[in-house]
Amino acid sequence: MNDWHDAEARVEKAQELLQRRQWEAALAELRAAIAINPHNGAWYFNLGLILDEMGRFGEAIEAYQQAMTLEGEDVRILNQIAVDLHRLGKSAEALQTFGQMQAIDHTFEPAYCNRIVVYGQLGQHEQAEEMFYLARLYRDECPNCYYNIGMSLYARGFYEKAIGCWQKALDLDGAHPRLHVRIAEAQRKLGDHEQARQQYLMAMRSEPGNVQTLVEFGELLEEMQRTEEAGEKFRRAIELAPDHPAGYFYFGRWLLRQRQDDDAIAALTQTLKIEPHYVGANLHLGEIYNHRGDRTRAKRHLRRESLLRGENVAILLELANVLTDLGQTRAAMLSLKRATALEPGNIAAWHNLAIVQFTMGLFKEGCFSSCQAMNLDKNNVQVLYNLAVACDRQGQYDKALVWAREALSADPANLQFQRLEFRIRVRRSWGRIRRWLRIRH
Secondary structure, eight states: OHHHHHHHHHHHHHHHHHHTTOHHHHHHHHHHHHHHOTTOHHHHHHHHHHHHHTTOHHHHHHHHHHHHHHHOSOHHHHHHHHHHHHHTTOHHHHHHHHHHHHHHOTTOTHHHHHHHHHHHHTTOHHHHHHHHHHHHHHOSOOHHHHHHHHHHHHHTTOHHHHHHHHHHHHHHOTTOTTHHHHHHHHHHHTTOHHHHHHHHHHHHHHOTTOHHHHHHHHHHHHHTTOHHHHHHHHHHHHHHOTTOHHHHHHHHHHHHHTTOHHHHHHHHHHHHHHOTTOTTHHHHHHHHHHHTTOHHHHHHHHHHHHHHOOOOHHHHHHHHHHHHHTTOHHHHHHHHHHHHHHOTTOHHHHHHHHHHHHHTTOHHHHHHHHHHHHHHOTTOHHHHHHHHHHHHHTTOHHHHHHHHHHHHHHOTTOHHHHHHHHHHHHHHHHHHHHHHHHHHO
16 A cells, blocks of 8 residues: 555655656656556656657657557547657658547547648648638637647748737737747738837747747847847847857857957857757858858868758858859759758749859759749849840850840840840841851852
């Protein structure tokens, strides 16, 4: 009997530690209780919840599966398993598990609510909306549903609609995490920087120690030309979390923009000491050394950045620019190809890719990339100009003249376009004369 009482006491102790967010200690107490009594499904379920808080999702799934072995199929347990499968990148298995939940209890609202997230991140936004409306049949006012569908709308560029959903979620649950930050991000996209600033201020009041929010706020302040305030936010992030790389990275980038290169090198180097694979740190170090004429160090850092295969398109574009400056056109092309794969709707990525391809003599590939950019913006005269130049260099004067005249039609006063159109007409005429002379002889 003493052992059983000891197990119960350990579970109670684990609950107290959970409330104080002492995860490791709570985990140890709960494991000790389970070692005494391995037949309590609720304890395995709580074990899974602790492991989730610690980010150990694979172990959490094992705990939930053990709970289900003891408790039988339970939609609450299946929901946790499905969420963790998605966190581990196993979206197909997650969707299958959500479907299993729906078959057991079609009124269980999280079976739909959480699928909004999965479908949204897979880019299947119509299915995400379908889940949103199904969820509302069983719980009309769910803040998580509005938050999740807001993320889907944001991903599609429907920023005002996303703000509306997130505002609704705030009305339903004012303590919902990161809602003010999400609204601020959307306001930034809409160009309403002051409204975004107000949202970040509210986010900082609710979570004053959140480093990620601090650095995002600092980025906004930089965009607003409130330079000193931005620097203070980055310094504050370092003070709050001296072992976190983000504060040093953003502070280093801020120092770089202030032309304080030596201090920027120190901050960015510290970023890499804490996190050797931090995306963007090697890029900015490469930029500094390139400006200083130290091409050897610049290439070394840029090579390291290229190997990371990051998913930040802005960083990939910047990386490609520096690589191009150093004559590393093939590496630049690979970075830009990755950027277009990540964001097929990014005009700058396609346009820059075309320029690099033209520089490398890959005219066919460059024309394809230019056409992709033009499909996104029919009135982009620079793309039209580049296509005209590329066709001109290949001797395709008729095609070149079509592109040049389209550019000139869009910007008739542009002397560069006028000269190009005239040059192509002259070359086409000389080409025709040469062909005629060859035929005569």
